Amino acid sequence: MAESEDTDVSLSDLQLDLMRVLWARDEASVADIAAALDDRDLAHTTVATVLTRLAKRGLVSARRDGRQLIYRAEVAEPEVRRSMVGGLLRSVFGGDPKALLAHLVDEREVNSRDLDRVRELLARKPGRKP
Numbered sequence: 001m002a003e004s005e006d007t008d009v010s011l012s013d014l015q016l017d018l019m020r021v022l023w024a025r026d027e028a029s030v031a032d033i034a035a036a037l038d039d040r041d042l043a044h045t046t047v048a049t050v051l052t053r054l055a056k057r058g059l060v061s062a063r064r065d066g067r068q069l070i071y072r073a074e075v076a077e078p079e080v081r082r083s084m085v086g087g088l089l090r091s092v093f094g095g096d097p098k099a100l101l102a103h104l105v106d107e108r109e110v111n112s113r114d115l116d117r118v119r120e121l122l123a124r125k126p127g128r129k130p
Contacts, residue, residue: 009080019054021033059073
């Protein structure tokens with residue numbers, strides 16, 4: 001799968017749900033994906049349209065297997081996460097990661113155990129002071 005620091009890979013909720021199915025299964029048909037997302041009650045044509053749009057962006061690829069197309073993710077989940085969080089950081093927090101972290105702490109989205117984990121991660125990060 002291709003990975004690039006500067007790739008903008010923002011996805012809608014529906015696109016993200018489809019990609020999660022592909023990440024979990026490696027490959028899947030439209031019918032497989034629709035079945036995996038049965039709680040969303042999506043028409044097969046909707047799933048096919050979203051997959052076609054993702055393919056045009058290079059985020060998924062398709063191969064023919066008989067009469068159906070089998071889709072595969074061409075972008076890794078960490079790359080999508082990095083891109084989407086980066087977009088949130090730029091648009092909502094003016095590019096300031098401290099502002100995002102402060103918001104999470106202020107809104108009680110991060111508990112003390114989570115903060116301990118963040119400290120551990122920062123201590124292991126190369127070039128960072130513990």
